[in-house]
Amino acid sequence: MDMIVEFLKNTGFGLVDYRHFIMIAVGIGFIYLGIAKHYEPLLLVPIGFGILMGNVPIFKGLGLGIYESGSVLNYLYFGVRQGIYPPLIFLGIGAMTDFSTMLGRPKLMLLGAAAQLGIFVTYLAALALGFPANEAASIGIIGGADGPTAIFLTSKLAPDLVGPIAIAAYSYMALVPVIQPPIMFLLTTKKERLIRMSDPRPVSKREKIIFPIAGFLLCCFLAPAALPLLGMLFFGNLLKECLVADRLAQTARTALIDIVTIILGVTVGASTQADVFLTAKSVGIFFLGAASFMAATAGGILFAKLMNVFSHDKINPLVGAAGVSAVPDSARVVQMIGNREDPSNYLLMHAMGPNIAGVIGSAVAAGVLWSFFISP
């Protein structure tokens, strides 16, 4: 009888406490949002299941948990801790992204820069709330709306916060259709939302091939710390555009990015062990992350309005909201809101420009923040 009682004490039922239930509910919530609502399913389903894996109560010391050295999950988590997975994901993103909408109307790239305002505003807010500077920078990067970038910077600056920051970043990326529209309506008039934009110029294949090389050199000379992310992004894009390395591009945009996404999603999810994750700091990170997204959206919209003051070729300010780099969700939201006002106004193509520029902008911002905190 004693043996049976002892055995039951060592099962999950004996070790569980309320925090595990909360996290398991969060994990199921993620899986539900991914499957039923189609919110970023490729991310939310692995992360959601990872949360379940990380929150099964286990007997410490058996080498099962993600934070226990030698465990399988700990080995897989190595790629997150060392910032290996995000550049590989960027390679795949580069190999699947068509930059032509951005190349066709380069001035829209400035909206991608303006939306990075969210990163720096949140950084200041986090400092004001008493977070240490390195953690504040990691929290701020959530506003970049770019999961791999947020994980990459956090793994360098505040490795203990990778779990909450990754979860916050991906949650808000999935909730872009919920977070952005109220801000878009608040900051634009009906007349502005009805603006029709002229077509971008056609882009030649040669420009598409030159861009990743020139873009990489220009950005990385300016912010060398962004090299792992931007290097892989532009390299992936060169593979896609050069035509002669089609096999490599195909692998990067399919098998490689899928494998890395699965491992990254599951391990980030599993890193949210209740005892590590459910802290006051995590709650603060979630609030600041939401503020960061809102500030980023507002930054893009307001800058688009500012550009309209000086430019004859009017920009629909809704497009500014796509400057946050949640590709392609924020561009889809722009299309959706624009369509609600005028069903024949197609903004998706225009919104993809700032959307992709946002990816580059957030990687540059991460590089800049990292370089400020690299000890000499």
Added chain:
Amino acid sequence: MRGLSAIAAANGWFITFTGLAIVFTGLAVLAGFIASLEKLLSLWERGAAWLKRLLTRQPPGPAPIPLAQESPAPMPQESFSPRAVSLSGETLEVYQYFQWLTRRQGDVFSLSRLLEQAEKRGIPRPHFHLNELLLLGLIEELQGEDCGFYRWTPGVTVQPEE
């Protein structure tokens, strides 16, 4: 420490303004470069064409022969009449990609396979450009057993539109 003093102590204002300035500068420089890339490329093309013309010009002969100078220029002796077709920027570029793609198939190629490969590689408006090349006589259909297959018309050269 909290509030504005915490921001000041961590150099928050400096990092924020410098960070934003770097992000804006980076993307603005990149945007400027992209905006001028088209012009730079056309300038490069014109320069290359000028250089080519300069290099292909005949150097003066050592001793001019009066009789030869007076006689009319000799006519080409090839069995087919060579001709040059001028193509605009985009069509010329697509022509070069089609040339590259058909090299993999050999001298004789299938149009449907060529189109499939062009679409796969994201070449813009492949049907339109292929039709244009057919109408210009750059591609010709084979006869007899090879009917349904095509080849690049021999003797036709391509030059950029002035």
